[in-house]
Amino acid sequence: MSNSTQPGTWTAVNLDDEAEIDEFTRQWIASCRPQVEEDLRRLRELGVVDDRGNRISTAVPADMKDPGMDFGG
Numbered sequence: 001m002s003n004s005t006q007p008g009t010w011t012a013v014n015l016d017d018e019a020e021i022d023e024f025t026r027q028w029i030a031s032c033r034p035q036v037e038e039d040l041r042r043l044r045e046l047g048v049v050d051d052r053g054n055r056i057s058t059a060v061p062a063d064m065k066d067p068g069m070d071f072g073g
Contacts, residue, residue, distance in 0.1 A: 013024045043049045052054055 008024065008027075010024070014020045040053060043053075044051065047056060056070070
């Protein structure tokens with residue numbers, strides 16, 4: 001895998017080289033960062049999360065409650 005600023009493909013990574021795996025992972029995460037930041041900005045704008053990224057409310061609105069559904073809570 002080259003040390004370019006753009007992440008390569010997983011198939012180009014030497015899986016026997018831990019440093020190469022780490023570099024691929026770093027580049028992959030960096031390439032996703034702008035979209036994650038935009039999604040978080042939008043969730044803040046909608047009032048879903050606070051400035052630290054924590055959910056503001058875990059309550060389900062009454063009109064969305066279905067007694068037959070289990071939301072894992």
